[in-house]
Amino acid sequence: DAGVIQSPRHEVTEMGQEVTLRCKPISGHDYLFWYRQTMMRGLELLIYFNNNVPIDDSGMPEDRFSAKMPNASFSTLKIQPSEPRDSAVYFCASSLLTAGPTGELFFGEGSRLTVL
């Protein structure tokens, strides 16, 4: 079975440019999460969705960040305009939680973003 698929794996861009990260969750999973990982702040939860609806976006750092989930099989995280401090690895994870609080998150391989 395919796992969580993220693209691109690596992105290098210049400050001010728009960045779009993509995620395809595991089929049938009802929760989707976006995390950001940096050396300084570790793993931070940015936003998560349940059945395509955003539940909690309190972790989104600024208005420059936005996330959408137009359908059950696709989500995007957009940064516009990007800044050097946005450089990080962005992880998407999905989970099947409606049946109970298993808490097992299935992570993608991450998208490493470098903003110059």
Add this chain to the structure above:
Amino acid sequence: AQKVTQAQTEISVVEKEDVTLDCVYETRDTTYYLFWYKQPPSGELVFLIRRNSFDEQNEISGRYSWNFQKSTSSFNFTITASQVVDSAVYFCALSVKASYDKVIFGPGTSLSVIP
């Protein structure tokens, strides 16, 4: 508020040694879940174990074992006879019943197993 502390930033051991990774958590909720995840050099986080707050039984899975002690708010992870393939960053995490879909991760412990 919930918090997970992993005081050991980096640990280095020689192959075949045993190693324990510490995890201390904070929560006022009485129902919660604790987890360990592994992040190998490839980058993808992998789920290892989940415990709920009502089950303090220690668990063993092969060379891995977990010690959950509510009295000290700790959920420590021991690797017996470590191997080079165990080299990774290990994260302890917490979710509470009120928002069990929100998993909070600790800062991680980087383990290096030297051959």
